[in-house]
Amino acid sequence: MQRGDPGVHRGGRSQSPGAGAGGGSRGGRKDANSALLSNYETLKYISKTPCRHQSPEIVREFLTAMKNHKLTKAEKLQLLNHRPMTAVEIQLMVEESEERLTEEQIEALLHTVTSILPAGPEAEQKANTSDDVTMDEEDPA
Amino acid sequence: MFVLVEMVDTVRIPPWQFERKLNDSIAEELNKKLANKVVYNVGLCICLFDITKLEDAYVFPGDGASHTKVHFRYVVFHPFLDEILIGKIKGCSPEGVHVSLGFFDDILIPPESLQQPAKFDEAEQVWVWEYETEEGAHDLYMDTGEELRFRVVDESFVDTSPTGPSSAEAASSSEELPRKEAPYTLVGSICEPGLGLLSWWTSS
Numbered sequence: 001m002q003r004g005d006p007g008v009h010r011g012g013r014s015q016s017p018g019a020g021a022g023g024g025s026r027g028g029r030k031d032a033n034s035a036l037l038s039n040y041e042t043l044k045y046i047s048k049t050p051c052r053h054q055s056p057e058i059v060r061e062f063l064t065a066m067k068n069h070k071l072t073k074a075e076k077l078q079l080l081n082h083r084p085m086t087a088v089e090i091q092l093m094v095e096e097s098e099e100r101l102t103e104e105q106i107e108a109l110l111h112t113v114t115s116i117l118p119a120g121p122e123a124e125q126k127a128n129t130s131d132d133v134t135m136d137e138e139d140p141a
Numbered sequence: 142m143f144v145l146v147e148m149v150d151t152v153r154i155p156p157w158q159f160e161r162k163l164n165d166s167i168a169e170e171l172n173k174k175l176a177n178k179v180v181y182n183v184g185l186c187i188c189l190f191d192i193t194k195l196e197d198a199y200v201f202p203g204d205g206a207s208h209t210k211v212h213f214r215y216v217v218f219h220p221f222l223d224e225i226l227i228g229k230i231k232g233c234s235p236e237g238v239h240v241s242l243g244f245f246d247d248i249l250i251p252p253e254s255l256q257q258p259a260k261f262d263e264a265e266q267v268w269v270w271e272y273e274t275e276e277g278a279h280d281l282y283m284d285t286g287e288e289l290r291f292r293v294v295d296e297s298f299v300d301t302s303p304t305g306p307s308s309a310e311a312a313s314s315s316e317e318l319p320r321k322e323a324p325y326t327l328v329g330s331i332c333e334p335g336l337g338l339l340s341w342w343t344s345s
Contacts, residue, residue: 035176035188041244042187042218049227078225081142088335088342092225092292 050083053118062116083117146217156205179324182298184219220293230287233268247323254330256337289338291329299324
């Protein structure tokens with residue numbers, strides 16, 4: 001085993017690692033802040049969509065219900081992400097829906113989507129305000 | 142909208158972080174390095190999903206830090222072609238309608254992909270859809286802050302890596318500032334029934 005030259009080691013240590021660490025962490029702090037902001041924006045975006053209340057069980061239930069409709073993976077993904085409530089939206093997400101699905105099938109698809117997938121935050125808000133209205137009517141009585 | 146991308150990278154952990162658990166340090170370093178950054182031909186990286194494999198960590202001579210090769214999966218924003226997305230109108234210009242998703246801003250809908258017929262109102266700097274019914278023409282304005290549904294029609298990646306010294310000399314002779322190009326842009330379309338402002342298609 002050879003011992004290194006003690007002078008070299010001491011010189012290396014005195015090279016003020018504080019300054020290097022300070023500069024590195026300042027640049028790192030800027031990156032970390034912008035990353036935190038972008039993650040927050042992403043979470044905010046997702047929380048406004050109907051996907052907010054989904055869980056793995058709901059997704060599994062939805063996919064099993066979709067098996068006999070014969071949709072592609074991309075179409076099922078879009079149905080999960082957007083929870084369409086009208087036939088127009090289904091026509092947008094399912095390619096060539098006029099040729100592949102009859103009107104009853106589109107209605108059945110809409111029914112499956114709205115029954116299995118939980119509603120988005122706006123639908124919840126509407127339900128809450130209607131509850132508040134009924135509460136006010138009951139209070140004076 | 143989001144995909145999981147498998148990546149491999151070597152992560153450097155400085156010695157003053159050796160007391161922390163290796164997995165935590167590596168997750169933090171990967172997030173600091175990639176979150177909110179666009180990777181060329183991959184997409185906008187959001188956050189780390191999980192670490193699939195950690196290889197042995199090595200310490201190299203001259204550097205006290207440990208270097209670990211990591212196999213991991215990252216959540217990346219990369220909508221597929223023809224996907225329907227919902228975004229907010231950021232503004233209108235003669236180039237088209239600019240849409241933003243909150244975390245991603247560079248989405249443009251060119252004038253030819255708007256609901257036809259469309260015209261640009263110069264006074265209010267806003268695009269208008271002239272919707273014809275039996276009663277006459279309705280002007281439907283595309284105001285800033287409105288939510289709209291659009292289809293992703295095209296995407297383009299631009300390599301924004303810094304250029305070498307030879308081109309820098311030519312640039313410093315002229316006084317122009319380096320042009321900031323967005324590394325990842327999406328082109329959308331609202332030409333079909335059901336697309337456009339959400340308020341146009343909701344039945345009250």
